[in-house]
Amino acid sequence: MITRRNALILSAGALAAAKLNVPALAQDIALDTDRHGLSAFGDLQYPADFPHFSYVNPNAPKGGVFSESVSSRGFNGSFLTFNSLNAYILKGEGALGMDYNFASLMARSGDEPDALYGLAAKTVRITDDGLTYRFALREDATFHDGTPLTAHDVVWSLATLKEKGHPIITQLLRDFAGAEAIDDRTLVARFAPKRGRDVPLFVASLPIFSKAYYAKNEFDQSTLTPPLGSGGYKVGRFEVGHFIEFDRVKDWWGADLPVSKGTNNFDVIRYEYYRDREVAFVGFTARNYLFREEFTARTWATRYDFPAFKDGRVKRDIIPDDTPSGAQGWFMNMRREKFKDRRLREALINTFDFEWTNKNIMYGAYKRTHSVFQNSPLMAEGKPDAAELALLEPFRGKLPDEVFGEPYVPPVTDASGQDRRAMRLGAQLLNAAGVALKDGKRVLPNGQPIVIEFLSEEPSFSPHHLAYIKQLEALGFQASLRIVDPVQYRSRVDSFDFDICVQRMSFSSTPGDSLRNYFTSQAAATRGSQNLAGIADPAVDALVDIIIAARTRAELTTACKAFDRVIRAGRYWIPHWYLASHRIAYWDVFARPERQPRYFRGIPTTWWLDKDKAAKLGG
Secondary structure (H helix, E strand, C coil): CCCCCCCCCHHHHHHHHCCCCCCCCCCCCCCCCCCCCEEEEEEEECCCCCCCCCCCCCCCCCCCCCEECCCCCCCCCCCCCCCCCCCCCCCCCCCCCCCHCCCCEEEEECCCCCCEECCEEEEEECCCCCCCEEEEEECCEEECCCCCCHHHHHHHHHHHHHHCHHHHHHHHCCCEEEEEEEECCCEEEEECCCCCCHHHHHHHHCCCCCHHHCCCCCCCCCCCCCCCCCEEEEEEEEEECCCEEEEEECCCCCCCCCCCCCCCCCCEEECCCCCCCCHHHHHHCCCCCCCCECCCCCHHHCCCCCCHHHCCCCCEEEEEEECCCCEEEEEEECHHHHHHHHHHHHHHHHHHHHHHHHHCCCCCCEECCCCCCCCCCCCCCCCCCCHHHHHHHHHHHCCCCHCCCCCCCCCCCCCCCCCCHHHHHHHHEEEEEEEEECCEECCCCCCCEEEEEEEECCCCHHHHHHHHHHHHHHCEEEEEEECCCCCHHHHHHHHCCCCCCEEECCCCCCCCHHHHHCCCCCHHHHCCCCCCCCCCCCCHHHHHHHHHHCCHHHHHHHHHHHHHHHHHHHCCCCCCEEEEEEEEEEEEEEEECCCCCCCCCCCCCCCCCCHHHHCCCCC
């Protein structure tokens, strides 16, 4: 996975919020009440005296190495390479795992949708209007060089991230009005009226930097100098573009806190970078790294026949993923004239034969994505109920009529790869949009040929692209795939220099300000934002604000369903597929708790090295 803030754009949107009776506050808590944690709606599962999270083994032994290939990326990261140890700005490709290097005010609970509990901060007090948060910091919190971590460092970190951080961060801090240090151990953070519900949570989870260190080092530049941190790990060995290691800080001040017990069990956490998934898989079979989450259905179905798997040295497992699966697909850049007509975008959606692709390329492993909140109660289904209609009615006449009926679902094909019904439907939409056939090729109403380039950095995704391109060509489109190196890919995507590219978006069970960065008009005009499609719709902006203002989970669910209907009606992306589980493979040297946290994978956070197993395997 993340920002946000925007005043209501339409008076109609404000009216819809009023119908939900949504005040500007997130919580009604007196300033004289110490809280040991935060959550979006004020509810916390763990009491103030909890000893540790229930999904960890508090007696897990420390030691050993955990290594895996890169399967996620941070704000400016890449799946395929890195060239910087600054992961919090737009410049460069930041290394994965830099968050291990830094402490934050509070730490996430994996058992709850959004709860945080004290890390560098012992407690927090919140004013009745929900706009002022007073954090009490721990006396023993320090940076890795032994200097104290103070409220002045937090103030500097928040101000710097808001001014110079990655655009995702700066947008998420829009409702953060500023902070001040009352003394070394007391921080006051202030928020704007009508602030996003989750902005204080975002602030409490941001890294804390050393003000003194950055007095001598520029923050907003790419660097390969390991920065001074305060977290449970610090940067160890690395080789640019190949691997990076993080070494456990064995005298870390936070090790015995309730949020830390049973975690940070490995002496070294190592991430391996590969430019190709096939090469990465071969590296795993050779034990170049120890853990792998498998994202390629063909590999999962056919490649686990190597000797170490057959004799039990490598294990596989499927663990459930109860978090919203979100949306993945080909996103069409509506900043370009050829994608501005909704009917053309729908024709492109109809042309993709998911059923054929799933059967022939992905071994039938996936289900079709329909919603940005796929696999969650926030996804719209059936006709809108009265509460949803109350939010949608102010926009009647400004949105497609389907928003007020059944939500859009892509057509199901016969899995032949050339479903005539789907092709006929696509042709009808194109003809209605004035996109005619000229010499067998589709042209815009102005006569300009439609040429579509798919931009990718991932060679292993080529079969999916090429199958779809073949289907588009049958409908008269000129389409091609361009694979570029990760640095060029990141630069082009950040500057919206593409026709169509793949994006994966997922949100927490309590989505809020992070929606702004993917869907709002401001994000559409912000370089480096995640609004790749260029969605700029006042109704969408207003509904995002209504979601952020929701006071209860029921109100949140209603607002998200209404929002989902509008996004699906916009035909902004060609939906891909999802899998509501994690396919994992690992060399059998690990142990883990009996259960995983519900809201994240918990790997490597809660696992540990089993020394007996490791000795048996010779490592």
